[in-house]
Amino acid sequence: MADAIAGVARTQVTVTVNGQERSGNVEPRTLLVHFLRDDLGLTGTHVGCDTSQCGACVVTVDGVTTKSCTKLAVQADGCSIETIEGLADGTNYHPIQDAFWEKHGLQCGYCTPGMIMSAKALLERNPDPSEAEIRHELEGNLCRCTGYQNIVKSVQYAAEKMRGAG
Amino acid sequence: MFPTSFEYHRATSVAEAVAMLGEHPDAKILAGGHSLIPAMKLRLAAPAMLVDLTRVAELKGVTLGDGVATIGAMTTYDELRFAEGIADAFPAIPEAINVIGDQQVRAHGTIGGALAHNDPAADLTAVFLALGGRVEVAGSSGPRTIDGEDLFVDLWTTSLEPDDIITRVILPLAADGARSAYRKHAHPASGYAVVGVAVAIEAAGGVVSKASIVVTGATSKPTHAAAAEAALAGKAFDADSLAAAVSIAADGLEINGDPYASEEYRSQLIKVLTRRALEAAMSR
Known part of the structure; x- marks a missing residue:
């Protein structure tokens, strides 16, 4: 339990990130995204709007799609977290990463980590989504470059590959 | 952006959470956090302590029986809309949840949090009232039930006391099926x-x-x-x-x-x- 001096008390947080156990000391007010980026050096998770709108910071926490700017690091204590850095196997991209490459699902790339993590959560729940379902499920991820067309195509392409139909 | 400093307490039971709220008048309950944490980041809210209910197992789960659906207050929107029997008994519930916020909100937001927060533009508050719901509440004065008609008072204001916690949401099963x-x-x-x-x-x-x-x-x-x-x-x-x-x-x-x-x-x-x-x- 934190001591009585507000603002300086720190709590130990231990999480499993991309299969590796990592720990840090954080203030209760530390957001998960800052813990990942600043304490653990995992800067693939981006900070976009910082107001829970844009989805650049999406990771999964115990498999649940999560805007990491809207979760406290202390809330994730003991949880298993997956970030964009956990997807590729060495130099082999995850099928969703491949799909974003193949179908040109990005331009500047800033939204891409969150977009891919949201797409992954979607495809784990629904391996064969319709175009409307993809657009609806990705509403929490904003892209200012692509107009979304190629992002939707990328997710459709990834779904096909992951179902083994391609 | 980040909130002002606060103490954090992860509750493991309703009784413990009620006691913490009683001891700390400036404490707020943390449920799904998708209204409270953004408000804290904008410094619109600055509680001295958060009492986190997300791991209180007794507040989870959905059961249908004895003419009612009993929904644990910390049941998330996703858990609720996919719970067995809910879509058949109350088609309005998945319809409303499907248009709440975005998928991350649906994955984290809770029914108890939505009702206690009483945002004037919330979706589930209206569905709860239309379905004739009531809430079971734990507080320092002991457990009690509040009828939905008496719960909502005004903008972001309910009849809950500061140390009250909604524990269950009760929805009567309609006599004439799902309309x-x-x-x-x-x-x-x-x-x-x-x-x-x-x-x-x-x-x-x-x-x-x-x-x-x-x-x-x-x-x-x-x-x-x-x-x-x-x-x-x-x-x-x-x-x-x-x-x-x-x-x-x-x-x-x-x-x-x-x-x-x-x-x-x-x-x-x-x-x-x-x-x-x-x-x-x-x-x-």
Whole structure:
């Protein structure tokens, strides 16, 4: 339990990130995204709007799609977290990463980590989504470059590959 | 952006959480956090302590039986809409949850949090009221039940005491099966309801024995469209009674206007969405 001096008390947080156990000391007010980026050096998770709108910071926490700017690091204590850095196997991209490459699902790339993590959560729940379902499920991820067309195509392409139909 | 400093306490039971709230008058409950944490980051809220309920197992889960659905207050929107029997008994629930926020909100937001927060543009508050729900509450004065009609007081204000915790949400199973629906006009930027309308109709033998029509987004709290309800009561549930109810759906309501949607526009939306929701209910 934190001591009585507000603002300086720190709590130990231990999480499993991309299969590796990592720990840090954080203030209760530390957001998960800052813990990942600043304490653990995992800067693939981006900070976009910082107001829970844009989805650049999406990771999964115990498999649940999560805007990491809207979760406290202390809330994730003991949880298993997956970030964009956990997807590729060495130099082999995850099928969703491949799909974003193949179908040109990005331009500047800033939204891409969150977009891919949201797409992954979607495809784990629904391996064969319709175009409307993809657009609806990705509403929490904003892209200012692509107009979304190629992002939707990328997710459709990834779904096909992951179902083994391609 | 980050919140002002606070102490964090992860509760493991309702009793422990109630005790913490009693000892710390400046504490707030952390449920799904998707309203509270953004408000804290904007410094609109600065509680001295958060009591986190997300790992209190006794607050989770959905059961149907004895004429009611019993929903643990920390059941997330996703858990609720996919829970066995919910979509069949209350079609309005998955309809409303499907248009709440975005997928991350649906994955984290909780029904207890939504009701306790009472955002004037929330979706589930209206559905809860239309379905005739009540909440079970734990607090320093012991457990009690609050009827939905007595829960919502005003903008972001409920009849809950500061150390009260909603533990369960109880929804009566309708006698005449599943005749509920929810329709919404979402704000294009925020996704919140500019207007939302939840309806629950009981019409055994084709005659309306109970009509509940609740408006959100347009009013300071979820509010019955009483004129439209009265127009349907005792009538055959058909196109004529529906049209009569729709034409007076906004009558008697205190409707708010803002730069995005005027009072007049919201009045019109109430009628349109009441019609769509009633037509959806009628088709079930």
